[in-house]
Amino acid sequence: MPKIVKYGIIGAGAISQRRHIPEIHANEQSVVAAVVDPVKDRAHSVAECYGAQAFTSHKKMLEQADLDAVVVAGPNALHAPQSIDAFKAGLHVLVEKPMATTKQEAKAMIAASKKAKKYLMIGMNQRLMPPHVKAREVLDQGKLGKILAFETNFKHSGADHWSVDGAASWFFKKNLAVLGVNGDLGIHKADLMRFLLGEEFTHVGGFIATLDKKYPNGKLIAVDDNAYLTLKTDAGTIGSIHISWTNYAGIEDNGTVLHCTNGVMRIGMDPEYGVMVDYADGSKDRYAVGEVATNDKQVSSGVSDAFTECIINRRKPAIDGDEGYRALQVILTAVEAAKEGATKKIRY
Numbered sequence: 430m431p432k433i434v435k436y437g438i439i440g441a442g443a444i445s446q447r448r449h450i451p452e453i454h455a456n457e458q459s460v461v462a463a464v465v466d467p468v469k470d471r472a473h474s475v476a477e478c479y480g481a482q483a484f485t486s487h488k489k490m491l492e493q494a495d496l497d498a499v500v501v502a503g504p505n506a507l508h509a510p511q512s513i514d515a516f517k518a519g520l521h522v523l524v525e526k527p528m529a530t531t532k533q534e535a536k537a538m539i540a541a542s543k544k545a546k547k548y549l550m551i552g553m554n555q556r557l558m559p560p561h562v563k564a565r566e567v568l569d570q571g572k573l574g575k576i577l578a579f580e581t582n583f584k585h586s587g588a589d590h591w592s593v594d595g596a597a598s599w600f601f602k603k604n605l606a607v608l609g610v611n612g613d614l615g616i617h618k619a620d621l622m623r624f625l626l627g628e629e630f631t632h633v634g635g636f637i638a639t640l641d642k643k644y645p646n647g648k649l650i651a652v653d654d655n656a657y658l659t660l661k662t663d664a665g666t667i668g669s670i671h672i673s674w675t676n677y678a679g680i681e682d683n684g685t686v687l688h689c690t691n692g693v694m695r696i697g698m699d700p701e702y703g704v705m706v707d708y709a710d711g712s713k714d715r716y717a718v719g720e721v722a723t724n725d726k727q728v729s730s731g732v733s734d735a736f737t738e739c740i741i742n743r744r745k746p747a748i749d750g751d752e753g754y755r756a757l758q759v760i761l762t763a764v765e766a767a768k769e770g771a772t773k774k775i776r777y
């Protein structure tokens with residue numbers, strides 16, 4: 430096993446520039462060895478900052494660079510084929526969410542990881558954020574009793590305000606994104622709620638719409654920009670996920686409320702107290718664990734650090750292909766349910 434993990438970055442866009450690359454560079458046990466982006470100037474300018482090799486094709490990078498692992502962080506539709514190519518080249522794969530755009534692709538990625546005997550981790554970083562880690566710890570203590578119901582939100586002004594290519598981004602192109610706000614924000618919340626509840630979703634329904642987000646020519650985008658999903662778990666917990674790219678006031682909402690038999694937990698809703706618990710007997714617990722990260726307030730995600738640690742210590746990632754697959758199935762089933770106007774059973 431390597432003492433220093435050499436990473437190739439596939440896709441030098443916003444998530445790579447703001448999180449993966451600086452975080453890999455800052456970790457003494459990892460290095461950015463190569464960067465790929467079809468936009469040649471972008472690949473070169475990003476690579477130069479870190480003394481890495483630049484490529485415009487991931488296949489060339491896989492042939493020519495000396496690597497241990499890749500970060501797959503380009504458009505959603507490329508995640509599966511690029512990850513599978515990397516496994517075939519004998520590398521570990523950290524792939525951004527959603528891990529794939531179909532159930533079959535996700536399964537093929539898991540199979541390729543097993544065949545290559547290389548790790549697969551999905552960049553579903555919500556569950557690594559300190560307020561969510563603390564929330565899970567408090568829930569495990571049991572004082573709040575059983576979780577009965579939940580609401581969770583993820584709403585910001587849109588991927589056009591985040592992507593390096595703005596409104597011209599792949600995020601708004603159906604063939605590359607496949608899923609709109611559901612693939613961008615819904616998948617995060619499906620994963621987070623599985624993590625916090627410790628339960629599996631069994632049913633999902635909801636409304637999914639393209640309400641307002643437009644291309645520069647004024648036409649509505651071809652993917653969804655808003656969704657209200659309702660869900661039920663195997664333990665009977667019910668709840669909702671609201672995700673939006675049209676929260677234009679600039680107040681990002683990434684909060685979660687858990688209604689439990691002995692009180693209520695609010696997460697990511699207060700700048701000082703990341704977790705606030707109010708018990709039925711009037712007592713309160715407040716945990717100053719920081720805020721949930723937002724697009725404007727980037728904090729270390731911990732994703733590449735966790736993956737590097739797994740590779741060096743030969744430990745399977747906690748956020749593995751199966752976790753990515755289950756979150757993806759929730760979202761893919763939600764899309765089918767909304768189209769059919771019915772609540773659907775989720776088949777894993």
Ligand SMILES: NC(=O)c1ccc[n+]([C@@H]2O[C@H](COP(=O)([O-])OP(=O)(O)OC[C@H]3O[C@@H](n4cnc5c(N)ncnc54)[C@H](O)[C@@H]3O)[C@@H](O)[C@H]2O)c1
Pocket residue numbers: 439440441442443444445465466467468471487502503504505507525526527552553554591592593594598599600612613
């Ligand atoms: N975990 C998170 O919190 C989080 C946040 C934002 C984005 N993401 C995910 O990260 C991925 C990338 O999103 P982003 O925000 O960086 O988008 P972005 O639009 O800012 O950047 C995407 C980059 O990919 C490049 N690209 C296009 N085709 C490519 C190819 N064939 N090979 C390599 N690169 C290619 C583009 O030129 C661009 O530089 C997406 O899957 C997205 O869902 C995750």
